[in-house]
Amino acid sequence: MELLDQRFLGNELSEWLISLALLVGLVILIRIVYGVFKRVSRRVTNRTATQLDDIIVDKVEEPIVFIVSVAAIYIVLERLSFGQVVDQFIGDGIWFGVNIGITWLLVRLSNALMTEFLTPYFNQEDSSVQDQRLPIIQKMIVIIIWAVGVLIALNNAGYNVGALLAGLGIGGVAFALAAKDTISNFFGGIIILIDKPFNIGDRIKVAGYDGNVVSIGLRSTRLRTLENRMVTIPNLKFIDGIVENVSSQPSQKMTLKIGLVYNTTPEQIEEAMNALHEINDRVQGTDKNCVTSFTDFGDFALGIHFIYYITPEGDYFNTQSEINLGILKEFNKKGLEFAFPTQTIHTEMASFKG
Structure with missing residues (x-):
């Protein structure tokens, strides 16, 4: 039994x-x-109608196993002695592990509960809003839980958390000054997601760019311009600048000035205005209330003013093309002649007496 009496690491x-x-x-x-x-x-939760208990059981399994495993290691190491310093270090490490396990448990529970209860709320809004806002809210809450959990774990492990926070405060000020624009963009992204001046897919005008919103991030927002180019705009621009949401307007006003030649009869002018109303009624994506008016006698044309409105559902360019093609076909069919700049010069022959 001498072998068993030998000492190893105390x-x-x-x-x-x-x-x-x-x-x-x-x-x-x-x-x-x-x-x-x-x-x-599993048997108990399968018998209930609610999904809440299934979610809780599924999410707490792994953290609880981790916490119990840490406790088992503590029970085993408690029987052994490695000296006051090492024993204290092991005790602090065990407490740190338990606190990390509890934090992990809270993170998993919060993610599951937010997905379960916040998703129906966001489903009442635009799906693109849900895709953007819910993950960001989850990440922010997870960061807060982990930060608080790690601080508590360090405090329970014997570290001076107050001194650590003071150091982080000084470093945080220096970091904030160095990363002012990045922080501004971050808060700009949060304001966009909360205030919702626009959604994904909306056409907006900002900082000289005109395009459709492709994605909204915490640092920047991406637009696909009318030239089909992808533009990344820092979120700070949306706070400091003016944003025009083209898609949010009830309809977009379009104005056409049509000139007919001077030999057009009054009856043809009326026929032209009636044709414009019919074309507007036929084209999809336009408001059926339009305005036509015989407005002026120009230098070389009789002017007809045509105002129509493209609805949010209508395609901006395709609708204009259909309207313009309809006018061209209908006017050609009715023999209505478009005017273009012309000049008529009258010359008189002078007579000379010899």
Whole structure:
């Protein structure tokens, strides 16, 4: 038995063997209890109508196993002695691990509960809003939970959290000054997602760019311009500048000035204005209320003013093309002649008497 009485790292070999056997027994016990708990909990939750209990059971399994495993390591190491300093370090490490496990549990629960309860709320709005806002809210809450959890874990492990926070405060001021624009863009992204001046797919005008919103991020927003180019705009521009949401207007006013030749009869002028009303009624994507008016006698044309409106559902360019093609076909069919700049020069022959 002398072999078992030999000491290794301050403990007899027999104590090491007992601790190892205890660790193996605890691992087996944990696996058995975990398996039984999993089967029983599944049966119970499957009988209920709500999904909340299923979510809770699914999300707490792994963190609880981690916490119990840390506790098992503590039970095993508690039997051994490594000296005051090492024992204190092990005790602090165990507390740190337990706190991290609890934080992990809270993070998983918060993510699951937010997905379960916030998703129906966001489903009442535009799906693009849900795609952008929900993940950002989840990330922010997760960061807060982890930050608080790590600070508590460090405090329980014996670290001076006050001094750490003071150091972080000084460093945070320096970081904020160095990354002022990045921080401004970050808060700009949050304001966009909360205030919702526009959604994904909307056509907007900002900082001299005109295009459709492709994505809204925490640092920048991407537009696809009318030239089909992708533009990345820092969110700070949306706070400091003026944003025009073209898609939010009820309809977009379009104005055409049509000139007919001077030999057009009054009856043809009326026929032309009636044709414009019919064309507007036929084209999809226009408001059926339009305005036509015989407005002026120009230098070389009789002017007809045509105002129509493109609805948000209508395509901006295709609708204009259909209107213009309809006018061209209908006017040609009715023999209505478009005017263009012309000049008529009258010359008189002078007579000379000899």
